[in-house]
Amino acid sequence: MAYSNHNYPVALAPEAVFASTPGEPMSSGDRIVLIDDDRVVGEIVSALAKAMGLQCDVTRTPEDFFGRIGSDTSLILLDLVMPEMDGIEILRLLGERNCRARIVLMSGINIRVIETAKKLAQSLGLCVVGHLQKPFPITQLQELLGANVAPEKPAYPQNEQRIAIPDEDLRRAFDHDQFVIYYQPQINIATGIVTGVEALSRWEHPELGLIFPDNFIHRIEALGLMDRFCWITAERALNEVKQFSASNSHLPRLAINISVSSLRDLKFPDILVNLARKYDFPAERIVLEITESGLMEFSLALDVLTRLRMRNFQLSIDDFGTGYSMMKQLQNVPAIELKIDKTFVRHMHDHHADLVMVEKIIEMGHELEMEVIAEGVETEEQYRILREKGCDGVQGFLFSRALPPIEIVRWLESHRAQQVQ
Structure with missing residues (x-):
């Protein structure tokens, strides 16, 4: 069997895939396999791995590389540019054999090429955990090896598991007031002061417990209940923030997500004004977050937004960079954030x-005289x-x-006390 047009035997049988799965910590018996035609790089990586108590096999040819891979191989360091077979061909072969090792890409070529190779690897089902652009500092290599020996798990789950929920349960949630609001603080980078809180909906299901919006928002939209849901969320948030701010005489800005359907409703601004008055909540302390996709029906949305x-009311464009808004639309939208x-x-930090x-x-937001907030820090x-x-x-x-x-x-209260000290 051959690699493409090269006559190297494939030593990796389909069943001899890597023992570890992406994201699992390496045990003390796991090995690193490096393939790089640069002898100096091999010596550096081998010496550092040894100093960290790790076993590293250094290879310079595809034949040797595949011959060293075994069930205890957990991390691969792969040079993309080699004389006999390039790293892209090796990635393709690893993908065909369902490789489950973590992979670090290395090269002296343009960073965008490396990142394109990373996307290719991911499309092949491979787990790329980082890259090293030559010449790379030893500290960067050390950090990559250390992170993949005992990677830190995030404090909170990144993706909530999807749950299949019957529509009748969802309708019952409206009738029995099962939706609740959680609040995430927003911090000013320059001062460390809390500038506001974002209201985020949750569903307290009587049997399943707390359910995150990814599991029910799309069903609410499909059932035509989004307007009702948004008004329930807005009213509860205004009421609660007004109440819990009374204890410390500080009213943070309240950020509320509004739906695309709200931007189509010409009565929306007047209804919101009346709701804010009901809870004596200043309009300038309310931030309405809209997604870029909400700007698609631009003429009607601009009427409501203006x-x-x-x-x-303050306007914020949420999830910027992932939607559909055009630059001209962004320039015309009267958003402050x-x-x-x-x-x-x-x-x-690595892409x-x-x-x-x-x-x-950040640059564009400031040029348009907007504040810029980063989510997911x-x-x-x-x-x-x-x-x-x-x-x-x-x-x-x-x-x-x-x-x-x-x-x-x-x-x-705790954060304010720390700021005073």
């Missing part, structure tokens, strides 16, 4: 394209990068997950 701003989607924040997106969104490294790039605000697990009313009150 009248909302004339009534002093852009929110960087968490998918860009999550990998910006150049994501970092560029974050930089450009989970690490000090992400926080540092955002601060250096001039981002205005952040929210995410680094500070707090979304909390129910009683807990967010305690968190806000």
